[in-house]
Amino acid sequence: MSGHHTIAETEKAVQAKLGAVPLHREQMAAVSNIHRAATAIRQHLENSVLRTSDLTWTGFVVLWVVWIWGEMETRYVAEEAGISKGTLTGVAKTLQSRGLLERLGHPTDGRLAVLRLTPEGEELMADLFPKFNEEEVFVSDPLESSEAQSLAEMLRRMVTHLEANGEQRRLDLRGDTVLPPRRSGRRAKHG
Amino acid sequence: MSGHHTIAETEKAVQAKLGAVPLHREQMAAVSNIHRAATAIRQHLENSVLRTSDLTWTGFVVLWVVWIWGEMETRYVAEEAGISKGTLTGVAKTLQSRGLLERLGHPTDGRLAVLRLTPEGEELMADLFPKFNEEEVFVSDPLESSEAQSLAEMLRRMVTHLEANGEQRRLDLRGDTVLPPRRSGRRAKHG
DNA sequence: CAGACATAGTTCGGAACCGCAAGTATTGTG
DNA sequence: CACAATACTTGCGGTTCCGAACTATGTCTG
Numbered sequence: 001m002s003g004h005h006t007i008a009e010t011e012k013a014v015q016a017k018l019g020a021v022p023l024h025r026e027q028m029a030a031v032s033n034i035h036r037a038a039t040a041i042r043q044h045l046e047n048s049v050l051r052t053s054d055l056t057w058t059g060f061v062v063l064w065v066v067w068i069w070g071e072m073e074t075r076y077v078a079e080e081a082g083i084s085k086g087t088l089t090g091v092a093k094t095l096q097s098r099g100l101l102e103r104l105g106h107p108t109d110g111r112l113a114v115l116r117l118t119p120e121g122e123e124l125m126a127d128l129f130p131k132f133n134e135e136e137v138f139v140s141d142p143l144e145s146s147e148a149q150s151l152a153e154m155l156r157r158m159v160t161h162l163e164a165n166g167e168q169r170r171l172d173l174r175g176d177t178v179l180p181p182r183r184s185g186r187r188a189k190h191g
Numbered sequence: 192m193s194g195h196h197t198i199a200e201t202e203k204a205v206q207a208k209l210g211a212v213p214l215h216r217e218q219m220a221a222v223s224n225i226h227r228a229a230t231a232i233r234q235h236l237e238n239s240v241l242r243t244s245d246l247t248w249t250g251f252v253v254l255w256v257v258w259i260w261g262e263m264e265t266r267y268v269a270e271e272a273g274i275s276k277g278t279l280t281g282v283a284k285t286l287q288s289r290g291l292l293e294r295l296g297h298p299t300d301g302r303l304a305v306l307r308l309t310p311e312g313e314e315l316m317a318d319l320f321p322k323f324n325e326e327e328v329f330v331s332d333p334l335e336s337s338e339a340q341s342l343a344e345m346l347r348r349m350v351t352h353l354e355a356n357g358e359q360r361r362l363d364l365r366g367d368t369v370l371p372p373r374r375s376g377r378r379a380k381h382g
Numbered sequence: 383c384a385g386a387c388a389t390a391g392t393t394c395g396g397a398a399c400c401g402c403a404a405g406t407a408t409t410g411t412g
Numbered sequence: 413c414a415c416a417a418t419a420c421t422t423g424c425g426g427t428t429c430c431g432a433a434c435t436a437t438g439t440c441t442g
Contacts, residue, residue, distance in 0.1 A: 005260075005267070005271060006351070008347075010259070010271070013259050013260055014259055017258070017259050018320075023320075023321065023324045024324055024327065024328045026331075026336055026339040026340055026343070027324070027327045027328045027330075027331040027334075027339055028324055028327050029339070029340075029343040030327075030331055030334065030339040030340075030342045030343045030346075031232060031327040031330060031331065033342075033343045033346035033347055033350070034225060034228055034229050034232060034342075034346060035229050035232075035233070035273075036273065036346065036350050037225055037229075037346040037349050037350050038225050038226050038228075038229035039273035040273070040349070040350050040353045040354070040357070041222060041225060041226075041349070041353065042226070043273075044353055044357050044360075044361070046430090047361055048360070048361045048364050048365075049364075052368075052371070054371060054373070054374055056397075056398070056430095057398095058397095058398065058399085059398095067208070068201070068204050068205055068208050069196075069204055073419090074419085074420070075419070075420080076196070080196060080201070082226075082227070082230040082231075082234075083398090083399075083400090084399075084400060084401075085419085085420070085421090086399080086400070086401080086402090086420095086421080086422085086423095087398070087399050087400070089420075089421060089422080090397085090398070090399085091397095091398075091399095094397080094398090109408075109409070109418095109419085110407070110408050110409080110419095111407065111408050111409070111418060111419040111420070112408095112418095112419065112420080113419080113420065113421095129209075129214075130214065133214045133215055133218070133219055136215065136218045136219050136221075136222040137215045137218045138360060139218075139222060139349055139352070139353060140217075140218035140221055140222065140349065141352055142345075142348040142349055142351075142352045143218075143221065143345055143348070143349070145217055147345055148217040148218055148220070148221040149217055149220075149221075150341070150345075151221045151224075151225075151342065151345050151346075152217070152220040152221045152224045154333075154334055154338055154341075154342050155221075155224035155225060155227070155228040155342075156198050156199075156224055157333040157334070158228050158231070158232070158330055158331065158333055158334070159198060159224070159227050159228050159231050160197070160198070160333075161330070161332055161333045162231045162232070162235055162330060163197075163231070166231070166235050169235075169239070169329060170235070170238055170239050173239050173240075174239075177243075184400085184401080184402090184424080184425040184426030184427070186401085186402055186403045186404075186422095186423065186424045186425070187402090187403080187424080187425085188402095188403065188404090237400095247400095247427065247428075248428095249427080249428060249429085250427085250428095264390090265390080265391070266389090266390065266391080274428080274429070274430090275429070275430055275431070276390080276391065276392085277391090277392075277393080277394090277429080277430065277431070277432090278428060278429050278430070279391090280391070280392055280393080281392095281427075281428070281429085282427085282428075282429095285426095285427070285428095300389095300390085300437080300438070301390095301436075301437055301438075302389065302390040302391070302436070302437045302438065303389095303390065303391085303437095304390080304391065373396090373430080373431065373432085374396075374397080375395060375396030375397050375398095375430080375431085376394085376395060376396070376397095376430070376431050376432055376433090377393080377394050377395055377396090377431075377432050377433050377434090378394095378395075378432085378433085379432085379433070
């Protein structure tokens with residue numbers, strides 16, 4: 001099933017469309033395949049293991065992060081999960097309402113909030129993670145063990161590079177142009 | 192900036208947490224790094240090139256797909272873009288309202304709708320894509336040319352594998368258990 | 383040709399999601 | 413103690429997102 005066009009066909013169409021334009025095909029293929037793979041894998045995991053527990057992807061990722069690290073301050077949870085703090089507030093609320101997560105104040109710094117799994121949350125993750133990992137094995141089936149390692153290592157380098165240099169790069173790109181205000185978002189109380 | 196924990200630290204914490212649990216670490220690292228990389232790259236691209244045109248990631252992907260393939264039936268656009276057809280309806284509406292995309296009926300089959308870029312959309316993509324590609328080069332900076340190729344090729348294999356075998360796998364996993372209804376989503380008009 | 387079935391797209395409910403601004407507390411500092 | 417900085421929440425406006433229900437259209441079959 002799947003689709004009308006294979007990846008190979010898409011890449012050929014790009015070549016045809018952009019034949020005249022000078023562009024960096026290898027990097028384009030690498031980046032776009034990262035997103036294709038991420039989407040396909042996410043969909044598979046959502047519709048296999050996650051669905052049976054009625055967890056969303058983001059909900060699972062948040063639980064996973066907190067599970068791995070134990071108690072964790074919310075700001076770091078958001079960062080590790082790759083979502084904004086505002087979103088985390090809502091997701092955490094959902095997970096709390098299901099009794100999987102709890103929120104604690106920080107003992108010494110009253111500004112901080114700390115997340116921790118409830119016993120139910122721990123139990124769920126202990127049950128769910130092996131199944132999740134089985135599907136990670138399934139999706140990695142076409143890779144040799146050494147290839148999986150090499151893949152992970154290359155991606156790690158890309159992430160590290162972005163963490164180290166991404167912000168500066170974006171600043172350089174913007175230069176002195178001021179970003180237009182976003183189409184949506186809360187407005188200043190009063191001009 | 193960036194984070195509290197590096198990927199290496201995270202993998203170490205996983206090892207500590209899951210030391211006793213038998214699991215497949217290589218595949219886990221590969222899959223989770225795919226998602227980390229996809230998120231980081233997406234955020235970089237959104238906050239550099241896309242932001243200046245006030246395009247969302249999904250909006251850009253849809254434009255890109257239609258741009259590459261020319262006129263395209265909506266069902267295929269959704270599939271190529273990795274979103275559901277319901278989502279595409281909304282996204283296409285947004286892009287239409289900005290004058291970047293147009294919707295045409297199919298001449299012989301009244302059920303079909305076809306998407307095509309407007310001249311403004313063509314112009315935008317011709318301007319935007321080279322910039323986008325430059326950032327793809329930037330994020331791929333830590334990869335040798337041969338590595339980028341190998342990365343793309345491995346991911347392509349994973350996607351192909353999922354397209355070919357994912358659905359069957361999910362069916363096998365479900366077995367005869369019936370999925371619980373989703374927490375959200377439209378309900379039957381009447382029990 | 384009518385009724386059954388299939389296919390394509392839209393609508394809708396509920397949740398996620400972002401970025402920003404503003405609000406609330408708390409902590410650190412001169 | 414005033415004041416800045418930090419951490420989180422809240423709320424806004426908009427978008428995205430899924431999947432099931434629904435609508436409209438086409439196709440197959442008796």
